[in-house]
Amino acid sequence: MSGPSFPENAWYAAAWARHVAEDLLPRQVVDRKVVLYRRGDGRAVALDDACWHRLLPLSMGRLDGEDVVCGYHGLRYGPDGRCVFMPSQETVNPSAHVRTYPVVEEHGMVWLWPGDPALADPATVPDLSLAARPDWAGRDRDYPLACNYQLVVDNLLDLTHETFVHAGSIGNAAVAEAPFETTHSGREVVLTRWMLGIEAPPFFAKHLGRPGPVDRWQIIRYQAPSTVTIDVGVAPTGTGAPDGDRSQGITMQVLHTVTPSTEGTCRFFWKLVRNYSLEDQALTDGLFADSESVLAEDRVVLEAQQHALDDHPDKVFYNLNIDAAAMWARQLVTAMTAAESGSGSFAAPSVR
Amino acid sequence: MRQDGAWTTATVKAVADAARDVRQIDLEPDMPVARPEPGSHIDVIAQVHGRPERRSYSVVAAPAPGQLRIAVKQLSDGRGGSTFMGRLTVGDQLLVSRPQHLFRLAYDAPGYVLVAGGIGITPIYGMALSLARRGAPVRLLYTARSTADMPFLDKLRDVLGDALELFSSSQGQRLLLPDAFGGLPADGLAYVCGPLRLQVAAREAWESVGRPARLLRTESFGSSGRFPAEAFTVRIPRLDKTVEVPSDRTILDALLEAGVPMIADCLRGECGLCVLPVLAAAGIVDHRDAFLSPAQQLENAAICTCVSRAVGCDLVLDTFDR
Missing domain, CATH: 2.102.10.10 (Rieske [2Fe-2S] iron-sulphur domain)
Known part of the structure; x- marks a missing residue:
């Protein structure tokens, strides 16, 4: 690989704000x-x-x-x-x-712009607004990972691995059977999967607290270069969730952003938030602990994958159909780094 | 952080006259260079009287990826670097450093006054464009003998509009620095580049309006003083040496050539490593450095040998040889 795998002209999370x-x-x-x-x-x-x-x-x-x-x-x-x-x-x-x-504080995080300060527009900080809203509750963490940041993004954009890496916790066959749609724009990739009129999985049935069929969604949103939010939830069928009215349902979002430290290391920030039972600290801690153990399983795979990359410097990845979203994401990043390469990240003034 | 001292060959890709006695030179270094930040400079090796000598020039812009544009004022009383640079033609090669960043623009100030005197526009130009493009509150005060001596005017007018104010000294137009500085918001910054006289005036004006020194940024390559450079003699009783300092050489260069052991680093009057004690000076010492404080310069007990000079007298200096 030539040149860095990350753009410089972008906002990256440096820390949860309370740690500064x-x-x-x-x-x-x-x-x-x-x-x-x-x-x-x-x-x-x-x-x-x-x-x-x-x-x-x-x-x-x-x-x-x-x-x-x-x-x-x-x-x-x-x-x-x-x-x-x-x-x-x-x-x-x-x-x-x-x-x-340039540094800005947004969504409970301190974001840093490593590139040309003249281009640092606070309006382009990734949208992780649910991390700092009073109508959403949750708990966050961050830690270093010994792998390239794009391996983490790949992982979050491909939930097929749940069935295999997380077989003991969140993985099951049902999700993998539902069709999904991948859309992309200049700075985003979105995977959307709706399961309409299904029986609620036990976890969601318990938290929804209402009987009957539900519409279930998984919407994974990637914001270049390294932010991924996973929006999941259920609402009683017929209450309008597919058309945007989730008022009768419950939603959880797992917010992730990954900051490259070096080519082979990164810092992983995540927070699981929900919009129901806001005062239930035991629920907050339980969800946090469950996520921790899932992410620990991912960590083993990701760091082993980086080792394998280091062991095989002459090898590159093959791709499967399931990698479409990750490939769109990488394409967005490649466009950003290409725009910076050869010239550094500073926009030079032109002269007459 | 300081860049390493690696030199690389650069090829002259284009030359042009940017203003009266100002030569604009586009260089393409062999090694890839990151796009320079506003206020950066490169060092070059100029051939002066057959000797290789280091000179510093601000990077004005990157005319193309991998290229660096500098602009050089032809100085009749200079140290010979500008003559060499002015004679470069397309295809010529010379040694250059990576861009160095010692005059860095801070982007988060609530307001800016930029002041450029003559060829001092070279680091200021990129700052002005960058700030204006960003919509930052910025004024550029640009002074020279006349507008014919001001390079880059068209582009600056284009981008800055009313924020560009020109002062032609030949028409008696004077900068009113205290007014300009006084109009800045409390944490506003000023960046000043130009002859020593302009820098001294800026420091005095800054102080007169009660601004903290840390918010005034100046850059000088130590190449100008209060007086024109002239030849003089340095006598060092301790070493029983007498050394001639021609008008186009520094005391430091002359001493080194005469075999006097010296250390030096910045060569622009900032670090203080080349300072020697003055035992006697019958005339004026033209202090051109930023290391000695104004009080120390008045005292005349020490001289920064990489930039400062004697005027109308010879100097008696000491060294630290024991």
Whole structure:
């Protein structure tokens, strides 16, 4: 593979917002090591995590008010990356600074734009709005994975693997039998599967709390480059769910976004939310634990897959019919990286 | 972070006159280069009197993927780099560095004043276009002898419109820096590039309107001072040496050539590694550096040898040889 597998001109989740708190938080986002912290007014900032002088990670230093102080020689940087103190001299070298990155806080997460700051439009942050809404309840997590981020996206866009990887938990034959539709646009791929007038699976029957046939849906939405939401639920048949009225039903969404750290590693963020029994903490914890064990099964497969890729550098994937959505997703990413290749991610001004 | 010091061969793809005495040169390095950020520069190896010498030029734009455009002012009293650069023709080759980022644009400020003096427009140009395209509140104050001395005017007018303000000094038009700076929102930034006089004026104006020093950004390659460069003599009693410094060479270069052991790094008057004690200076020391504070420069006890010069006198310097 030539060139990075990830675009630079995109928003990537750097942290759940509550993890950016009093302290310096080191993170790696598309090959860049950054340090995150909050200014006095609460705004999050991201600086290159390497002192201008001798490259020691600034995250090993300390936060003093709004400034980061390097733990080696005490060089001090403001939240704009400017060096404002140097030891043993009366002036500060006017060139001394560390790079800063555009950062926005949205959906309970801190998002970072590693590419050309001039192109960083907060309106293009992936839609994970359900992660931070009072009418939805749930619990989140994030952790590093030792695999390329696209393997995770592939996995989330192909639920056929449930039958095999998750045979002991959520996998069953019924889902795999229902027809589905894959649609795509400039920045999205959507897989839609409706099962109309069926008997509710036991889990949903219990939570819906009403007898009778249901319409069940699974809508998997991919937002380039690395966000996947899985929208599942049931509503009593005839109450209009296929036409958009889910008011009589119950919905769960699993929100995922994956941030490449390096080519072979990434950080996985997820949150399962639901729009019913909002106050039931035991339910929240139970759903969280179930998801944890499912995702742990995925992790084993994904990291083994990355090992296999590393062991076979001359091999590439074959694709099956079930991989259509993943291939559309990869095609969107390829278009983004191609637009950046050869020229870096900076849009250069043209001259007459 | 500092880029490594790797040099690569670059080929001249196009040359043109961008303004009076300003040569625009499009270079294509052999190694692939990322598209340069606004405010970046490259180092080049110029041949000056048969010697290879390092010079720095801001990258104006990327005229095509993999290409870098610089613009060079022909200086009659310069150190010879501009003469070499001005004679380059299509197909010529020279050594260049990767783009370096020492004058980086911060994008989250609530307002910007950009100030360019003459050829100082080169790093400012990309900043102005980038900010204007983004819809950021930006003003560009651009001054030179006359508009004939201002490269890139057409494009700047196009993109900036009323945000571009021109000041022709030959017609007596003066920058009113305190007014411009005073009009910025509290966390507004100013970026200034131009001759030393302009930078000093900017610093004084910035201070006069009560702005914090950290929000004023200046860039200088140490190539101008308060006075024109002239030849002088440096005497070092400790080493029993007398060294001639021609008008187109630095003290540092002359000392190195005379076999005086020196260390230096930035070569633009910022890091302070090449500073030597001044034992005597009968005339003016033209301090052109940003390392010594204004008080230290008044005191005249030390000189930054990579950029600063003597005017109308010889210098007696000490070294740290023991």
